[in-house]
Amino acid sequence: MNNQKLIQEALEVLPGGVNSPVRAFKAVGGEPVVLVKGRGCRVWDADGNEYIDFLASWGPLILGHAYPKVVKAVKEEVERGLSFGLTNPHEVKLAQLVVEMVPSVEKVRFVNSGTEATMSAIRLARGVTGRKLVVKFEGCYHGHYDSLLVSAGSGVATFAIPGTPGIPEEIAKLTLVVPFNNREAVKKVFEEYGEDIACVIVEPVAGNMGVVPPKEGFLKFLREITEEHGSLLIFDEVITGFRLSKGGAQELFDVNPDLTCLGKILGGGLPVGAYGGRKELMSQVAPEGPVYQAGTLSGNPVAMVAGVETLKELRDKEPYEELGEKAKRVSEAVSGMLKEKGIPHRINRVGSMFTVFFTDKEVVDFESAKSSDLELFGKFFRKLLEKGILIPPAQFEAWFLSTAHEEEDIEEALNRIESAIREL
Numbered sequence: 001m002n003n004q005k006l007i008q009e010a011l012e013v014l015p016g017g018v019n020s021p022v023r024a025f026k027a028v029g030g031e032p033v034v035l036v037k038g039r040g041c042r043v044w045d046a047d048g049n050e051y052i053d054f055l056a057s058w059g060p061l062i063l064g065h066a067y068p069k070v071v072k073a074v075k076e077e078v079e080r081g082l083s084f085g086l087t088n089p090h091e092v093k094l095a096q097l098v099v100e101m102v103p104s105v106e107k108v109r110f111v112n113s114g115t116e117a118t119m120s121a122i123r124l125a126r127g128v129t130g131r132k133l134v135v136k137f138e139g140c141y142h143g144h145y146d147s148l149l150v151s152a153g154s155g156v157a158t159f160a161i162p163g164t165p166g167i168p169e170e171i172a173k174l175t176l177v178v179p180f181n182n183r184e185a186v187k188k189v190f191e192e193y194g195e196d197i198a199c200v201i202v203e204p205v206a207g208n209m210g211v212v213p214p215k216e217g218f219l220k221f222l223r224e225i226t227e228e229h230g231s232l233l234i235f236d237e238v239i240t241g242f243r244l245s246k247g248g249a250q251e252l253f254d255v256n257p258d259l260t261c262l263g264k265i266l267g268g269g270l271p272v273g274a275y276g277g278r279k280e281l282m283s284q285v286a287p288e289g290p291v292y293q294a295g296t297l298s299g300n301p302v303a304m305v306a307g308v309e310t311l312k313e314l315r316d317k318e319p320y321e322e323l324g325e326k327a328k329r330v331s332e333a334v335s336g337m338l339k340e341k342g343i344p345h346r347i348n349r350v351g352s353m354f355t356v357f358f359t360d361k362e363v364v365d366f367e368s369a370k371s372s373d374l375e376l377f378g379k380f381f382r383k384l385l386e387k388g389i390l391i392p393p394a395q396f397e398a399w400f401l402s403t404a405h406e407e408e409d410i411e412e413a414l415n416r417i418e419s420a421i422r423e424l
């Protein structure tokens with residue numbers, strides 16, 4: 001069945017034809033693409049068109065599509081059974097890898113998505129502090145948990161949704177929102193509400209308003225102010241975990257949060273999330289402690305082996321410098337092409353994730369990210385797609401490089417991008 005027919009059928013039976021809003025291409029226009037195959041850094045749609053992929057399934061595929069060691073381990077595990085509902089050896093191995101690689105994590109609980117990870121971390125923070133308020137940053141996205149959908153990035157920003165019906169005002173009011181990178185605003189909420197703040201949750205490098213790095217010292221400042229007020233600091237490393245270094249952003253910026261949320265790369269392309277932290281905090285989670293959280297399919301053996309093989313590769317090969325170099329090369333080349341065409345832009349990059357903003361302002365928070373010309377972004381996206389380049393179909397997202405982007409792929413991608421930019 002071809003792409004158009006599949007989309008028409010999807011629209012009949014799935015809201016918006018999709019299972020996650022950002023896939024609907026509403027922000028960029030044009031027909032959504034149905035993907036049927038991925039290998040290395042390339043994907044193919046239902047019409048047989050091939051694309052060089054900078055979406056990487058929204059981040060998880062740091063080793064590229066269908067990485068042989070991961071596929072082999074998954075196939076072998078599938079033969080043994082799909083789910084047991086009791087402890088299996090792979091969840092222990094994956095937990096050991098997480099503890100070994102992520103500096104602040106001594107114990108970890110696996111869940112099935114990034115949303116579950118942040119939701120559970122917030123519950124734990126409220127449980128151990130006995131406080132209700134949560135501080136989050138404008139334009140950061142932490143999944144679709146009620147307390148965290150307030151002023152969120154990603155699809156919420158893309159569709160300019162001011163608030164989501166279904167989230168009671170009483171719940172939304174427990175979340176205090178401050179601008180990213182703004183120390184004064186953080187100080188102010190702590191001055192006013194310090195004793196009631198259970199936690200501050202932050203994407204240590206924002207990816208969901210497009211990539212926005214933390215200003216020098218910002219994460220250390222968050223560490224200090226939370227400690228001072230007896231609140232917990234939660235790093236949502238669902239994107240940055242195992243992407244920016246083997247220990248994530250906390251290792252890169254040398255700041256240890258109290259709790260860390262993980263997802264995406266952790267599952268090697270299968271649905272896995274996790275939250276973890278110091279032993280004394282994680283021992284408050286049931287059955288060791290009173291904070292309840294559970295999951296029928298949590299620690300699923302097939303998902304766990306995909307994670308184990310992925311993390312082992314990253315731990316053993318540490319491809320981070322090379323990934324950063326590749327992303328630098330692509331982002332600088334794209335910047336050069338846009339400059340030549342006279343198109344004002346800013347590119348924010350940290351390691352192997354970056355975003356092209358069509359603005360002449362520095363992008364340091366959600367307000368400045370929103371100054372990007374969204375119409376031009378839509379045109380840019382559609383032209384790239386036409387030339388065989390897949391990037392996230394929304395401005396407030398990140399492009400991702402993988403180890404599967406070889407020299408020749410990058411060369412070919414840059415030629416395709418150049419031809420797209422020429423026609424803008």
Ligand SMILES: Cc1ncc(COP(=O)(O)O)c(C=O)c1O
Nearest residue numbers: 113114115141142143236238239
């Ligand atoms: C930083 C961050 N946190 C949490 C989430 C939620 O993860 P999931 O989509 O797996 O629920 C995402 C992505 O969606 C994310 O980018």
Ligand SMILES: N[C@H](C=O)CCC(=O)O
Nearest residue numbers: 020022058154155208397
């Ligand atoms: N920006 C989101 C995750 O990082 C996009 C994934 C989704 O919502 O489907």
